[in-house]
Amino acid sequence: MTPVTPVDPVDPVDPVDPVDPVDPTNPVIPTRLVVHALVREDGTVDGAELYEVAGALGMTDQQVRLCVKRLVAEGRFTLEGRGRRSLLRLTGAAGPGLPATPEVDFVRHAYRQDRGLEPWDGVWHLFAFAVPESSRAARDALRDTLTGLGAAPLQGGLYVTPNAIAPYVRAAAASLGVGSALTCLTSRDLDAGGATDPAALAARLWPLPRIAARYDAVSRLAEAVLTDGPGPGPGPEAESPTARAVALAAAFSEAMLPDPLLPPELLPRPWPAAAARARAAAAWDHLRATAPGNGPRLFRLYAEAVR
Template identity: 40%
Template sequence: MIGVVPAPRTVIEAFLPFEGEVGLGLVYDTANAAGVGDQPLRLAIRRMAAAGEVIQTGRGRGGSLALTGRGRERLLRDRLGLRLAFAQDAGEAPWDGCWRLLAFSVQEDERSVRDTLRRRLLDAGAAPLTPGLYVSPHDLTGMLDEPAQLIRATARELDVRGVTAPLAVAERLWPAGPIAGGYAAVEPVIAEPAADPLVQQLRLAEALERAIRDDPLIPLELRDSPWAPARIRRAWLAAWNESSDGRLYRGWLD
């Protein structure tokens, strides 16, 4: 039995449709089957409701849950990265050869704003070049909410402390080893599926989410070939399609 237990939030988000609602009885029962207890699930729902991401109607297993506009925007933003990963793996999103530079346009004394920008840039996969200056091989416009607070530029060449070759730059800024190592837990989940298809999908979702969380999704042109995470994601997608019956993450790969 694979020891991957999905996070309560993973279970909740898996069932939430973009439109409409889901009965909490199914959510609780599937969470329990996957090893998630009622109390952690209730706590996750409360936190998501407090953040304005979901609305709960009714109580306990007899209630239902629906996304708010804010929650829908958050999930859409999260899924941009997933769609990019699969597009890159399929050869449908080649690198255009441009580096995107992003700098803060925020006063030095606005520390909380600067900290928020820094965190969101890092979460989007950008790497720091100097304090306040970040770089990415991707256009991160859709991943960031603060376009007016950023100064942007595009460069065809990048010199990082004397390193100029694109693959070497990528390795300097986004070392491959830790990223590839993060996918080690995905393959066992694929190889030993759970008997319950819904539980298996939750385990697959949790394993990939953990791996992709710290993956900046550098274009394959900037990695040595073969790139193990791409191979594992392709195997993951095949396993997901085989186990999916359309009840979880409806539309998330569209």
């Protein structure tokens, strides 16, 4: 799987702590995500639509103005006009601070798992490293790469996953200058604290109930789209396909980013992710069909990703 982001290039995914307090029923929607989500096929963002959609999602005009000001100062967009009469143009500049979104090929991998096309071969992939305190930044970045790729810590400096992520981990270690400190190995025999059953190990190592709750939120939003239920905000603007798409994208990211994409063989039954992703795919199709002709790239990019 070669990582490709669905909206704009992003920084390595920050790992979500297993006990973080994020409310899965009300996913946080960064203002930057709204701006990037509203980029149209011609690389522009309409100011009137931006303020309308942001307002529908509970954001103030002041939040939007400050966000636009920062994005322009960072060189990511140029700005013509002011407020609702403005037009932003994407410059393509990269750098830190972009909203985290699931990478297209990982989304595709998830849908392949849902269709039974990625069976587990029974192999655990383990990664160990010992990086000195003098290279703490590189050590932290390597740890974040591992957790961002879905690996779980077994103990200090030792991580495990059922997925074959070694090429990405080796590439990250090399780019950080700590390739010689990394050890990669595989095993079909894993005993962690006396747990040996693969499903029991998965339940012990990953926060599966929290991830499942996030997918329940995706299902509810997607179902509201498909049944023309209430929109994500209090005003009538929240009923627009664009506002619904941004809210669904945020909930989808909240679920996918901490999801280690464990093989179905390791997951409890029923597991809500597959059904949620199926509903989300149907919702993307519905939203794209009802969106304006020059609507955001978000519709096309997510619709393509879930194929």
